[in-house]
Amino acid sequence: MLEIKNIYKTFNAGTINEKKALQNLSLTLQDGDFCTVIGGNGAGKSTMLNAVSGVWPVDSGSILIDGEDISGLCEYKRAPFLGRVFQDPMTGTAADMQIIENLALASLRGQKRSMFRWGVPKADTEKYREMLKTLDLGLEDRLTTKVGLLSGGQRQALTLLMATLQKPKLLLLDEHTAALDPKTAAKVLEATQRIVEQNHLTTLMITHNMRDAIAYGNRLIMMYDGHIVVDVSGEQKKNLTVEQLLNLFVQASGSNEVNDKLILS
């Protein structure tokens, strides 16, 4: 489904701030894989997702979805393949538009937008209401509320719904619960799990919470220094503990400096 082949990305090349963010990164996801991604700050997790999303072109290497090379396509041209939820709840929705307007925009992700059809078809109202009901956040009665008035958790849940309204070939979740309180985060993760399973979505989920990384999905990768150093799946992943994971990291990276953030979370 997703194939990342030997991609490199260096920011500010040739300057004092040079940062080799991705170094010979390769990853292949099978259809229906739910892969969690962990790693310390600066390991390249978000950079990998941005590379797949096409926020900027990679320096070299290729990215394939369903066998089609998308590495030469710009961000908006990749949208038909990708559903994205961002770390910052402000990023995924248009604050000054209604909930239903946001959903209607997302329902046309990657399609031609006509000047002769209304942006919010009346016929879809019930469909959206039902979908919002499944989130269990009381949004089904607030279809015409401006999204800017919602809480961070509500916005993330809505973004998740928008990302999957049109079934994407790949769902990219970039620490989408990091900005939420624990209770809301759990609710959004629960919804994520349900939506991913129901739609059989291939998913890449970055998290800084090791327990979540172990609890969710069928595969776990850990990044260090711009590439993948740990890759566990199947039975091995199911039986994984946080301690084992840390040991794996030390072995693989050959370093004892386990990032504070990694341990604490």
Place this chain on the structure above:
Amino acid sequence: MLDSLFANVASYFASLKLSALLRALPGGLAQGLIWGILALGVFMTFRMLGVSDLTVDGSMATGGAVCIMLVLSGVNPQLALLASFLAGMIAGVVTGFLHTRLGIPDILAGILTQISLYSINLNIMGKANQAVNVNKVVFLFTSNAKVLTRTIWIVFGVCLALILALYMYLGTEHGSALRATGINGNMARAQGINTNRMKVIGLALSNGLVALSGGVMSQYQGFADVKMGTGAIVIGLAAVIIGEVLGEALLGKHMNFFIRLSFVVLGSVIYYVVYVFVLWLKFPPDDMKLLTAVVVAIFLAVPNLRTAKKNSFNRLAKQNAKAAKLGKEG
């Protein structure tokens, strides 16, 4: 000395003739509606795209110049207005190109187009201004006092049609994508919207309206002048903001998008009626632009000053000092 002051004040008020004001008001109304077309264009960029587009000062004069020159060469005046609209769209596309393709900040891109339009407008007209003999050409948008009421109704109709067209366009799939681009570019791109293209389309539409307003204005006054757009952006912003403040005060949350657009034109009309009134009070015409700038600055500042008053360190310091003093005394 006091006597002479009283005498001055008395003669000042005696010189103000109510009939003169009443005579001037219809003209103010007509001009307000014509500038309302421009204000709709400014609303498109300023509120929908979140861009302060300074192309406006140039493209308004371009609209006037194109219209007058075409009429002088015998083209139907209404057809000339269509040409004005298209010329404005081209100006908008140029600004959009400078901004989205060449990465020039939006304000600077607008200024560059504006300054280049000054030369272009001079080239279009061949000199700083060109007039049409209004006795020879019949204009729909004439300021001729005999048919001024008709002119006002026609401009009103044009404004209404444009408001309706904008309302419908911005409600379509395409228009929603344009609004999303202005609100959150990241989100728009993630939904597959080509945000650069949307910005160019928005700037083109906006400047098309601005140039149309310039064309209508040139018909109204019977001439086009290379300086007719100077400060147009400020007047457009004044109209948008006056309309918003008024709409907020009168309707609050009951405002839908159609009414919001209508209030933009209403803001322009109010601006011009006040303009006429201030001129009637014998305010020096040379200082009108200064007055406009001050009014816009105040309207833009009021919402910020209001929140600043609530969230003030000074206020808290004073409040706590007062409480401490009371505590000591008690």
